[in-house]
Amino acid sequence: AQKITQTQPGMFVQEKEAVTLDCTYDTSDQSYGLFWYKQPSSGEMIFLIYQGSYDEQNATEGRYSLNFQKARKSANLVISASQLGDSAMYFCAMREGPEGGSEKLVFGKGTKLTVNP
């Protein structure tokens, strides 16, 4: 079973509008971490935002916020005031806790975001 599911292969948004990129995850651990990365066409993986499973507040970093709904096992990324430079692939990833016995980050297949002028 997939650990991370990103159901939107591609998304389009107008410049200055907000956009939500969906991510659902599957784990039986109580302790885990959720990450979002951006990968522009140049290829580098850029860390955007982190949410711990025990964090009560939704994480925010500048124009990025994470809509964390633990019961639904979803961790959607919200980008406000989109800019042309936001056009990129976006990956959701999860690291399970110590009881999962693994330190690795598991990535989804990604969503390609295109920001239109």
Added chain:
Amino acid sequence: DTGVSQDPRHKITKRGQNVTFRCDPISEHNRLYWYRQTLGQGPEFLTYFQNEAQLEKSRLLSDRFSAERPKGSFSTLEIQRTEQGDSAMYLCASSSRTDSPLHFGNGTRLTVT
């Protein structure tokens, strides 16, 4: 913080040849990861080191793949007898703690002809 450095950036090799890639993590990071990314996919985990100990290996890491981190600093990933299916971007990442993000290098793009 000079970031994670990978060398080479690109490698073209003929099927059957051996290749070796190098990764220099951020200096204070004791955790080092190797991932492989093919076109249109997310990165797939290959292996993980904490200091010099290789603590986890993916089933993707066949017998032809070997990784080392001899002194707990830089790491090498070797692929023996390369196959066309090995063509991919090989990404290295490092982190300092379990709950901290992975910092990725720019990757080594391997093309096997």
